[in-house]
Amino acid sequence: MFEARLGQATILKKILDAIKDLLNEGTFDCSDSGIQLQAMDNSHVSLVSLTLRSDGFDKFRCDRNLSMGMNLGSMAKILKCANNEDNVTMKAQDNADTVTIMFESANQEKVSDYEMKLMNLDQEHLGIPETDYSCVVRMPAMEFARICRDLAQFSESVVICCTKEGVKFSASGDVGTANIKLAQTGSVDKEEEAVIIDMQEPVTLTFACRYLNAFTKATPLSTQVQLSMCADVPLVVEYAIKDLGHIRYYLAPKIEDNET
Amino acid sequence: MNKKATRSTKPKPDPDAAPQKQAVCAVKKVFFIADNLLQAEDGADRMRLERFYHPGKGQPAWFITHHDCQIMEMLEYGEPRRSWLLNNEVCSNGRTYMTTPLDATLLALHHLRKHCSQRAMSLDSISVDASDASTNRLLTKFVTAAGLKCVADVKASGDLVFYKYNPQRTLAWLTLKTRGVVAVLKAKQVHCGLGAKSQNYVRSEKLVSENDVNEMDYLRMACDYVGRYLDADLHEELTRYLQIPSEIQALVEEKSSAQKRKSQQGQPSANSKKIKLANGEDAASQLRNSSLLDSDDGKDSITSPPTPAPLKERTMTAKEKALAKGAKGSKSIASFFKAK
Numbered sequence: 262m263f264e265a266r267l268g269q270a271t272i273l274k275k276i277l278d279a280i281k282d283l284l285n286e287g288t289f290d291c292s293d294s295g296i297q298l299q300a301m302d303n304s305h306v307s308l309v310s311l312t313l314r315s316d317g318f319d320k321f322r323c324d325r326n327l328s329m330g331m332n333l334g335s336m337a338k339i340l341k342c343a344n345n346e347d348n349v350t351m352k353a354q355d356n357a358d359t360v361t362i363m364f365e366s367a368n369q370e371k372v373s374d375y376e377m378k379l380m381n382l383d384q385e386h387l388g389i390p391e392t393d394y395s396c397v398v399r400m401p402a403m404e405f406a407r408i409c410r411d412l413a414q415f416s417e418s419v420v421i422c423c424t425k426e427g428v429k430f431s432a433s434g435d436v437g438t439a440n441i442k443l444a445q446t447g448s449v450d451k452e453e454e455a456v457i458i459d460m461q462e463p464v465t466l467t468f469a470c471r472y473l474n475a476f477t478k479a480t481p482l483s484t485q486v487q488l489s490m491c492a493d494v495p496l497v498v499e500y501a502i503k504d505l506g507h508i509r510y511y512l513a514p515k516i517e518d519n520e521t
Numbered sequence: 522m523n524k525k526a527t528r529s530t531k532p533k534p535d536p537d538a539a540p541q542k543q544a545v546c547a548v549k550k551v552f553f554i555a556d557n558l559l560q561a562e563d564g565a566d567r568m569r570l571e572r573f574y575h576p577g578k579g580q581p582a583w584f585i586t587h588h589d590c591q592i593m594e595m596l597e598y599g600e601p602r603r604s605w606l607l608n609n610e611v612c613s614n615g616r617t618y619m620t621t622p623l624d625a626t627l628l629a630l631h632h633l634r635k636h637c638s639q640r641a642m643s644l645d646s647i648s649v650d651a652s653d654a655s656t657n658r659l660l661t662k663f664v665t666a667a668g669l670k671c672v673a674d675v676k677a678s679g680d681l682v683f684y685k686y687n688p689q690r691t692l693a694w695l696t697l698k699t700r701g702v703v704a705v706l707k708a709k710q711v712h713c714g715l716g717a718k719s720q721n722y723v724r725s726e727k728l729v730s731e732n733d734v735n736e737m738d739y740l741r742m743a744c745d746y747v748g749r750y751l752d753a754d755l756h757e758e759l760t761r762y763l764q765i766p767s768e769i770q771a772l773v774e775e776k777s778s779a780q781k782r783k784s785q786q787g788q789p790s791a792n793s794k795k796i797k798l799a800n801g802e803d804a805a806s807q808l809r810n811s812s813l814l815d816s817d818d819g820k821d822s823i824t825s826p827p828t829p830a831p832l833k834e835r836t837m838t839a840k841e842k843a844l845a846k847g848a849k850g851s852k853s854i855a856s857f858f859k860a861k
Contacts, residue, residue: 282840303841304848305855387858417847471847495857513852 263291263327266320266350270343270364272482272505277337279479279500279508280309283472284333288382291327291353295506299386307472308387308495308511317505319348325355330382336362339375353379389511394489394497395462396423400443401454402486402500406477408441413470415439418515422465423490428458432470453484464490467515473498476510549612551605553619558587570595573655576631577749577756581655585620592628592663593620625659626668627750632656633673633686634752641676641683691755692762695747699763702743713742741765 267273280287280298287300287309295315301308315321339362343349347364363374408430412419416432423429427444449455479500480486489497495511502508558568568587575582585593596619603615636647644664648657666682669675671694673684712718714735744765748756760767766774837845 283844285841301854302844302848303837304845304851305853306848306851308854308858385860387855388861389858418850469847469849469851471844472851475844495854511854511858513854513857515850516852 262322262324262355263353264320264322264350265291265296265315265318266348268319268348269345270340270347270349271345272502273349274337274340274343274345275479275481276311276313276502276508277333277340279482280311281333281337282475282478283307283309283510286330286332286380286382288384289329289331291323291329293321293323295321300384301387302472306469306513307475308389310389310509310511312506312508313502314506317502320350327353327355329353329360330380330384331360331377332380335377339377342373342375392489392491392494393461394491394494395460396428396464396488396490397459398423398428398488398490399455399457399459399485400428400488401456402477402480402483404443404456405486405488405498406480409470409473409477412439412441413474417470418467419470419473420465420467421488421490421496422463423458423460424463425458425460427456428488462492464492466490466492466496468496468512469515472510472512476512479508479510482508548614549605549607549610550614551607551612551617553617555620558620571655571658573628573659574631574653575750576628576752579753581653584623586663589662592623592625592659594623595620623750624668625663625665626672628659629664629669630672630691630755631752632660633669633684634755637673637684638686638688641674641685643681643683688758692759695751695755695759696763699740699743699747699759702746703739706739706743711742713738737765737771741768741771 283302284300285303287298290297290299293315295317296311296313298311299308315323340349343364344366346367348367350363350365352361352363353359358379359376360379361374361376363372365372409419412430412432415436415438416434418432420431421428422431427442429440429442431438431440433439443456445458446455449457476498482502483500485501487497487499487501489499493514495513498510498512500508554568568585571584571586572581573584573592574580583595585595587593597616598619599616605612605615632647636642644660645657648660666675669684672687672691674687674690676683676685706713740763744756744760744763748759751759
């Protein structure tokens with residue numbers, strides 16, 4: 262028997278919105294430590310890794326490890342039926358082929374439940390090696406989303422160049438070139454507005470802009486985003502989900518000297 | 522084309538009847554005849570209507586001869602319910618007759634094949650063998666030595682000339698004729714492809730440049746034109762010699778090649794559909810036993826597991842397409858992270 266209850270449906274809504282553009286379906290691996298989801302997008306260029314810790318839930322019970330393959334579009338549709346303040350409970354029997362999602366209004370006056378068919382997804386899990394990243398940039402999630410959106414107008418690919426002066430995002434295309442430089446914030450008044458650069462070695466990498474934009478769908482989940490980079494290694498874009506876990510996007514770099 | 526529409530009357534059964542003679546029972550016919558031929562009519566060498574054996578038709582047919590050297594085929598074009606109005610008279614025979622010059626060698630070919638395929642013969646002895654007097658006239662008057670040289674081996678002994686039919690030479694000569702017809706068909710832009718096509722319907726330039734009629738269609742059409750004057754078996758021989766596939770065969774081949782392409786594209790979806798039909802082992806074996814499935818194709822679809830393939834089959838949304846486009850030039854993430 263699996264049962265997980267969250268105080269606010271809105272968090273689950275945001276999580277689904279953050280991954281459903283990249284993934285059509287995914288497997289929620291439930292264990293007593295929490296829920297994990299790992300999947301590559303259709304083009305196998307990016308990897309989404311979602312971790313929700315069991316202690317972040319209001320109630321969490323998982324008797325046996327359970328893998329629930331879900332159509333994420335359908336899941337998002339069901340979650341649209343919930344009010345933001347509703348409690349949400351996911352339930353499944355061991356070896357079940359359906360999952361029940363139940364919404365309860367705060368005063369318990371309205372209870373709705375939805376049953377969704379599970380899928381048998383044959384997805385392999387990838388081992389992500391521990392990496393000592395040359396550059397780790399923490400910046401406001403909104404700022405990152407804005408930069409990705411702006412640069413997408415100029416080119417299909419974005420060059421991220423991290424030096425000790427700061428981090429530079431640039432794109433060049435038919436319209437012209439665009440450069441956005443962010444320097445490390447001097448005095449940190451508000452942590453969520455800070456740009457913090459932790460650099461061992463300067464790094465310059467090129468990434469597909471569309472994917473970065475897809476990652477920024479997770480912006481509502483977190484005030485800050487963390488970009489971890491290392492030469493010839495996938496970029497990690499991490500959004501922390503407060504008290505619950507995190508969502509990490511891995512994006513393979515573009516091959517150098519390719520047409521944009 | 523120096524032909525001019527001219528009207529002349531000719532009583533069909535009697536070739537010697539003068540056109541001017543307006544007999545009461547005279548049947549009026551409309552002919553297209555070259556002007557210069559009509560002018561020569563006053564002299565001794567006027568046009569004559571004669572019967573010769575037509576190999577294409579397999580029976581004697583009418584020909585018009587002129588000057589005892591030129592032979593013209595008489596073509597008849599008839600439309601139902603058509604009549605002519607001639608000098609305030611209604612001519613109920615609404616057919617149009619045309620004359621076209623003809624290479625007499627084509628007509629002689631029949632006789633050569635009939636008599637001279639085993640041994641060399643002189644033209645005179647062929648005529649003797651032939652039952653019809655017209656053969657003699659054809660071979661002695663109209664057929665030229667140059668023409669016969671193209672289709673037969675010539676052996677001369679003194680004044681006597683003997684001919685022996687030569688199939689290789691004949692086919693080569695007919696091929697030349699066919700190529701000539703192909704050139705004319707192309708020059709006149711006669712549509713030779715499958716189906717009908719309006720001549721005056723102008724398609725866009727792009728489509729015109731894209732040639733939908735292939736060389737073989739022209740060749741087939743030309744071969745059929747030439748074959749109309751040949752014995753049926755010789756026509757077949759020519760078709761084989763030119764390696765022209767029959768129209769149906771070409772159609773089937775084209776269709777099958779088109780289907781092959783389609784099937785290559787849509788193989789997974791076709792297979793997934795078959796899987797749905799073959800629900801369970803019994804249905805699968807039934808399907809296998811019934812010869813509905815191609816042996817290799819069927820086996821493949823039945824034995825392949827039905828699960829993951831159909832999931833990937835669904836069409837991509839615009840967003841997914843854009844994302845897939847954005848993925849171009851990036852390495853695969855699987856090259857960094859190995860499967861556990």
